[in-house]
Amino acid sequence: MLNAITAKIQACFPAPEVHAHCDGPCGVYDPAAARITAEAVLSMTKKIVDLQPAGQDAASMVAYNNTLSRYIAIKEEQAQKTKEDILILWTDYFKPVHLEKYPDLHDIFWKAAKLCSACKVEVSVEHATELMAAVEQIHGIFWATKDRDVQWVKAS
Amino acid sequence: MLNAITAKIQACFPAPEVHAHCDGPCGVYDPAAARITAEAVLSMTKKIVDLQPAGQDAASMVAYNNTLSRYIAIKEEQAQKTKEDILILWTDYFKPVHLEKYPDLHDIFWKAAKLCSACKVEVSVEHATELMAAVEQIHGIFWATKDRDVQWVKAS
Amino acid sequence: MLNAITAKIQACFPAPEVHAHCDGPCGVYDPAAARITAEAVLSMTKKIVDLQPAGQDAASMVAYNNTLSRYIAIKEEQAQKTKEDILILWTDYFKPVHLEKYPDLHDIFWKAAKLCSACKVEVSVEHATELMAAVEQIHGIFWATKDRDVQWVKAS
Amino acid sequence: MLNAITAKIQACFPAPEVHAHCDGPCGVYDPAAARITAEAVLSMTKKIVDLQPAGQDAASMVAYNNTLSRYIAIKEEQAQKTKEDILILWTDYFKPVHLEKYPDLHDIFWKAAKLCSACKVEVSVEHATELMAAVEQIHGIFWATKDRDVQWVKAS
Amino acid sequence: MLNAITAKIQACFPAPEVHAHCDGPCGVYDPAAARITAEAVLSMTKKIVDLQPAGQDAASMVAYNNTLSRYIAIKEEQAQKTKEDILILWTDYFKPVHLEKYPDLHDIFWKAAKLCSACKVEVSVEHATELMAAVEQIHGIFWATKDRDVQWVKAS
Amino acid sequence: MLNAITAKIQACFPAPEVHAHCDGPCGVYDPAAARITAEAVLSMTKKIVDLQPAGQDAASMVAYNNTLSRYIAIKEEQAQKTKEDILILWTDYFKPVHLEKYPDLHDIFWKAAKLCSACKVEVSVEHATELMAAVEQIHGIFWATKDRDVQWVKAS
Numbered sequence: 033m034l035n036a037i038t039a040k041i042q043a044c045f046p047a048p049e050v051h052a053h054c055d056g057p058c059g060v061y062d063p064a065a066a067r068i069t070a071e072a073v074l075s076m077t078k079k080i081v082d083l084q085p086a087g088q089d090a091a092s093m094v095a096y097n098n099t100l101s102r103y104i105a106i107k108e109e110q111a112q113k114t115k116e117d118i119l120i121l122w123t124d125y126f127k128p129v130h131l132e133k134y135p136d137l138h139d140i141f142w143k144a145a146k147l148c149s150a151c152k153v154e155v156s157v158e159h160a161t162e163l164m165a166a167v168e169q170i171h172g173i174f175w176a177t178k179d180r181d182v183q184w185v186k187a188s
Numbered sequence: 189m190l191n192a193i194t195a196k197i198q199a200c201f202p203a204p205e206v207h208a209h210c211d212g213p214c215g216v217y218d219p220a221a222a223r224i225t226a227e228a229v230l231s232m233t234k235k236i237v238d239l240q241p242a243g244q245d246a247a248s249m250v251a252y253n254n255t256l257s258r259y260i261a262i263k264e265e266q267a268q269k270t271k272e273d274i275l276i277l278w279t280d281y282f283k284p285v286h287l288e289k290y291p292d293l294h295d296i297f298w299k300a301a302k303l304c305s306a307c308k309v310e311v312s313v314e315h316a317t318e319l320m321a322a323v324e325q326i327h328g329i330f331w332a333t334k335d336r337d338v339q340w341v342k343a344s
Numbered sequence: 345m346l347n348a349i350t351a352k353i354q355a356c357f358p359a360p361e362v363h364a365h366c367d368g369p370c371g372v373y374d375p376a377a378a379r380i381t382a383e384a385v386l387s388m389t390k391k392i393v394d395l396q397p398a399g400q401d402a403a404s405m406v407a408y409n410n411t412l413s414r415y416i417a418i419k420e421e422q423a424q425k426t427k428e429d430i431l432i433l434w435t436d437y438f439k440p441v442h443l444e445k446y447p448d449l450h451d452i453f454w455k456a457a458k459l460c461s462a463c464k465v466e467v468s469v470e471h472a473t474e475l476m477a478a479v480e481q482i483h484g485i486f487w488a489t490k491d492r493d494v495q496w497v498k499a500s
Numbered sequence: 501m502l503n504a505i506t507a508k509i510q511a512c513f514p515a516p517e518v519h520a521h522c523d524g525p526c527g528v529y530d531p532a533a534a535r536i537t538a539e540a541v542l543s544m545t546k547k548i549v550d551l552q553p554a555g556q557d558a559a560s561m562v563a564y565n566n567t568l569s570r571y572i573a574i575k576e577e578q579a580q581k582t583k584e585d586i587l588i589l590w591t592d593y594f595k596p597v598h599l600e601k602y603p604d605l606h607d608i609f610w611k612a613a614k615l616c617s618a619c620k621v622e623v624s625v626e627h628a629t630e631l632m633a634a635v636e637q638i639h640g641i642f643w644a645t646k647d648r649d650v651q652w653v654k655a656s
Numbered sequence: 657m658l659n660a661i662t663a664k665i666q667a668c669f670p671a672p673e674v675h676a677h678c679d680g681p682c683g684v685y686d687p688a689a690a691r692i693t694a695e696a697v698l699s700m701t702k703k704i705v706d707l708q709p710a711g712q713d714a715a716s717m718v719a720y721n722n723t724l725s726r727y728i729a730i731k732e733e734q735a736q737k738t739k740e741d742i743l744i745l746w747t748d749y750f751k752p753v754h755l756e757k758y759p760d761l762h763d764i765f766w767k768a769a770k771l772c773s774a775c776k777v778e779v780s781v782e783h784a785t786e787l788m789a790a791v792e793q794i795h796g797i798f799w800a801t802k803d804r805d806v807q808w809v810k811a812s
Numbered sequence: 813m814l815n816a817i818t819a820k821i822q823a824c825f826p827a828p829e830v831h832a833h834c835d836g837p838c839g840v841y842d843p844a845a846a847r848i849t850a851e852a853v854l855s856m857t858k859k860i861v862d863l864q865p866a867g868q869d870a871a872s873m874v875a876y877n878n879t880l881s882r883y884i885a886i887k888e889e890q891a892q893k894t895k896e897d898i899l900i901l902w903t904d905y906f907k908p909v910h911l912e913k914y915p916d917l918h919d920i921f922w923k924a925a926k927l928c929s930a931c932k933v934e935v936s937v938e939h940a941t942e943l944m945a946a947v948e949q950i951h952g953i954f955w956a957t958k959d960r961d962v963q964w965v966k967a968s
Contacts, residue, residue, distance in 0.1 A: 062844075656684045
């Protein structure tokens with residue numbers, strides 16, 4: 033069954049064309065984009081958990097609510113960007129030939145995308161940490177398909 | 189192997205929570221959103237193929253270039269929206285329990301997403317028509333998982 | 345007076361050209377887009393009203409604030425999309441000829457757009473329900489102008 | 501009939517609340533936003549009409565196509581922003597009490613919004629000039645409702 | 657050193673081309689865009705400080721949270737737009753020749769941009785007021801470079 | 813003079829707070845984001861220069877125009893993202909203390925931002941290459957301020 037679908041998709045995209053992160057195809061894909069935003073998701077999640085109002089007066093509570101509200105919105109935005117960058121790799125970079133070599137490819141990306149959603153819906157350091165691991169796994173697979181040994185360097 | 193991953197994902201999302209098209213979860217998913225934009229992709233593709241300048245004078249050529257440029261940009265935008273709406277269903281609505289029932293689920297969505305990209309990269313009535321068919325297939329699966337019989341009604 | 349304006353507008357847009365939801369004109373208009381987002385507005389409004397923290401501990405309160413903040417943001421986004429989709433119909437699909445047949449057209453759309461804003465500003469199940477009714481009314485008028493009998497099918 | 505609808509809308513929005521350009525309500529409305537973008541639409545339209553390739557060589561043609569493509573895209577974007585800014589005034593600032601004083605209000609905004617679409621679809625200096633006039637008319641009505649005498653100052 | 661860089665930049669942009677707010681270049685720059693959004697930032701900041709729940713019942717608290725959450729999001733959005741509009745002037749309108757006349761130009765814009773960020777991070781009427789002053793200063797410099805005497809007119 | 817302004821800005825931002833790429837502050841800044849998009853700008857610029865229609869028939873010309881139009885739009889989008897990512901570093905990450913150490917800081921960022929605009933306005937491999945060099949320079953300064961030795965790794 034899988035072979036039939038693979039064949040169908042290959043028929044659909046016969047040329048070994050290189051599509052890119054911008055759908056160009058510009059040929060420039062880099063999991064670092066998803067890594068940066070996933071780091072932000074983890075950072076914001078930790079900051080939300082740790083956030084405390086400086087006092088119980090009106091000004092402190094307003095400042096607390098402003099910061100909390102912004103952190104949640106930024107976590108949302110960064111998780112969404114992570115999801116988009118991951119899915120661009122899945123839909124545009126990875127080809128049937130990669131699927132043969134990595135038969136779990138679909139599930140790896142499905143799980144990673146679902147982790148992005150979980151990081152929005154929850155305030156979970158555990159899931160945000162798992163998201164970082166999922167992005168690192170994708171980083172590994174991606175560069176392996178290019179026969180390049182690119183280090184996993186975090187900004188934070 | 190697949191079972192192991194499925195189990196892992198289920199462990200990650202134990203509750204039978206309902207996520208929705210807006211990542212809310214608001215519980216409102218509807219493949220009609222992807223259907224409307226896919227119709228626009230097909231419509232714009234046909235119009236691009238048929239477009240002719242009204243004459244060879246400067247005004248006609250400027251009008252032609254304006255229209256052609258806009259059609260291409262709209263095709264791009266609508267194909268991108270179709271891709272996003274399809275992927276929201278895949279990443280947020282569909283759960284491991286659905287994957288068991290539809291083992292081709294990942295490949296169906298992968299192919300549909302790749303068709304969206306193909307409709308951007310090319311001016312292909314054939315691929316735009318296949319995209320409509322892919323969205324109709326997703327419409328069928330989606331409503332079947334909800335035990336509802338919803339008609340496939342096109343706007344155009 | 346109205347006739348004078350109608351004439352002026354007709355002079356401005358003499359050709360019976362079909363503009364579409366994407367401003368293309370791709371010819372693909374469908375009030376279903378506004379219906380889906382209006383359903384989300386109503387769903388989120390109800391969920392906001394019903395939302396309770398699971399407990400008074402820090403983790404429960406953080407989870408509550410995360411969810412509340414996201415629901416409000418999603419309600420905002422979906423109400424904005426509803427407004428945009430409604431206004432595209434009003435500004436691009438409907439023509440002077442329709443205004444003659446539906447002399448209340450402007451007020452119907454004005455009221456619907458104002459309901460979208462009200463659903464942002466307030467947390468009102470009543471106004472969100474009225475918005476659904478307004479979108480259904482627009483659905484009815486729209487398909488009547490196309491001499492098509494399209495069912496009002498909700499996703500939720 | 502009109503009175504009945506007006507009454508219904510008034511019932512819907514009983515308080516004399518001030519909604520604003522950002523849907524806040526922040527109370528800050530200013531037709532200058534629509535004026536700036538409408539100026540850009542007119543400017544880009546003129547530049548598109550006047551644009552000529554510097555030569556027939558490949559580099560000149562590529563430069564010409566790059567510029568033409570960008571001008572069309574910017575015209576589109578600025579016309580869309582003009583439309584959005586105009587419609588915010590119509591849907592959020594103007595109230596039934598203003599409609600009584602300006603019974604043509606709906607048609608003025610409808611025509612202005614349709615001009616925005618026309619400026620996208622066409623490369624028409626005439627329609628872009630009419631759009632500027634429409635925005636100036638709205639500027640006049642707007643400040644009159646605030647009993648302020650604000651000058652119409654253009655940037656270009 | 658500064659002269660060397662200035663020379664390098666001038667070499668990079670030899671022609672006295674007029675770039676504009678839309679990067680077109682459409683030639684239409686106007687600090688009024690930044691002024692409108694900065695007014696909104698100040699307005700929302702004041703409203704956030706003044707906001708009180710109407711009561712302690714569930715409905716009042718939900719309404720309060722909805723309004724607070726929206727005000728913070730709008731303040732964020734408007735501060736971001738102010739920042740973008742200010743930076744377009746700095747990166748696209750101002751040229752080395754202006755820098756010679758206004759040697760503090762870079763610091764003026766840096767400070768103004770940092771004030772936009774401060775208005776997001778904090779709920780500070782003081783910083784929002786300083787932002788308005790910074791935009792007025794930019795308004796003054798901008799019109800001076802065009803030898804035009806344009807009044808500073810606020811909408812609120 | 814510079815010292816006075818620096819002092820004023822320092823007074824404005826007394827705390828050594830860490831703002832981040834997402835304006836959070838999430839503390840996650842990484843010039844890799846600007847590097848990825850700058851690579852795409854260079855890639856698209858080269859592809860635009862090299863693009864040729866496959867033939868003179870209608871289908872070939874339509875395919876050529878579709879590709880050319882998309883490449884120009886992607887170049888625009890990626891140059892805009894590069895500009896935004898560069899400016900976030902300048903406005904949010906860099907502080908007066910860095911300016912003391914790098915007195916050319918403002919001019920470096922001004923030039924880099926102007927290069928982004930030049931890469932939109934023109935189809936220039938030379939300027940796109942200079943943009944890559946400017947981003948690499950910023951990469952060097954950025955990591956030096958963090959006392960980290962991070963390699964400059966390109967994706968393409």
